[in-house]
Amino acid sequence: MDPRTIQLHDCEFKTYIFEEEIIARIVMLAEQLDKEYAGKQPLFLAVLNGSFMFTADLLKRVTIPCEVSFIRLSSYQDTKSTGRVKEVLGLNEDIQNRHVIVLEDIVDTGHTVHGLLQQLRERHPASVEVATLLLKPDCLQHPLDIKYVAKPIPNDFVVGYGLDYNGLGRNLRDIYKIVP
Ligand code: 5GP
Ligand code: MG
Ligand code: MG
Numbered sequence: 001m002d003p004r005t006i007q008l009h010d011c012e013f014k015t016y017i018f019e020e021e022i023i024a025r026i027v028m029l030a031e032q033l034d035k036e037y038a039g040k041q042p043l044f045l046a047v048l049n050g051s052f053m054f055t056a057d058l059l060k061r062v063t064i065p066c067e068v069s070f071i072r073l074s075s076y077q078d079t080k081s082t083g084r085v086k087e088v089l090g091l092n093e094d095i096q097n098r099h100v101i102v103l104e105d106i107v108d109t110g111h112t113v114h115g116l117l118q119q120l121r122e123r124h125p126a127s128v129e130v131a132t133l134l135l136k137p138d139c140l141q142h143p144l145d146i147k148y149v150a151k152p153i154p155n156d157f158v159v160g161y162g163l164d165y166n167g168l169g170r171n172l173r174d175i176y177k178i179v180p
Contacts, residue, residue: 006176008168013159013176017151022133022161022175023057025150029131030061032148033101037064042099044068045091047116049170050105053162054133054150058103069093073112086112088119100125101148104132105162110142117144134158134175 005014033042041064046055048070059068073086100120107113113130120128131148138155159165160172169176 004174005179006172008159008165011165012179013165013169014179015174016156016158016177017153017161017175019161019173022150026054026057026133027061029148029150030058030063033058033062033131034064037066037099037101039064040099042066042101043093043095044101044103045095045120046070046103047105047112048072050162050164051103051133053170054105055103058131067093073116086115088116095120095123095125097124097126100128102128102130104130106134106136106158107132107144107146108136108139110140110144113144113146114142133161134163 001015001018001020003015005012044055044059044066046052046068049072055068059066069091071091072089074089102113102116102120104113107130117128117130129147130144132146133150135146135149135152136155137152157165157178158175159169160175162170163175164170
């Protein structure tokens with residue numbers, strides 16, 4: 001595949017993970033979820049905006065009966081006890097006793113997912129796991145057990161396939177990384 005560079009705002013990005021590899025990894029993830037959630041009728045909770053493309057491509061390949069719902073996280077708010085926790089918006093489902101799988105675009109420090117998991121667990125799901133397209137293992141600041149990872153990446157800023165740089169780049173079919 002030919003490398004390509006693009007300009008978004010003031011930064012240059014070059015192709016990093018091509019669509020073919022993304023889809024191949026998503027196919028494997030879907031097969032794993034099909035096996036591990038058979039008979040459990042899981043509820044996928046996709047975190048907008050970044051996970052929209054990952055969610056669509058993954059769930060097209062999950063064949064067991066399942067539900068999907070979309071949530072957003074409000075911008076950071078300070079709370080005394082737990083640090084910076086985002087409020088969960090749009091969670092109208094009763095998740096008590098449900099098998100929940102959170103769908104994320106990328107886990108970096110893990111602050112976002114850590115806070116989200118705390119809030120979901122207060123609602124007593126039967127189980128809750130995280131499936132993320134990308135994970136930056138070197139950046140994790142929480143002892144999170146992210147069970148489903150399509151691809152671990154180094155600490156580089158990436159865009160495309162749902163991920164944005166100041167609003168741009170979400171529509172790109174491949175993932176690009178910033179050129180320093
Ligand atoms: P956290 O540090 O809480 O794990 O990451 C929170 C959010 O930061 C992610 O959901 C994502 O929106 C953003 N983020 C982290 N790393 C990247 C990256 O490399 N590219 C883009 N576009 N967003 C990122
Ligand atoms: Mg996200
Ligand atoms: Mg963003």
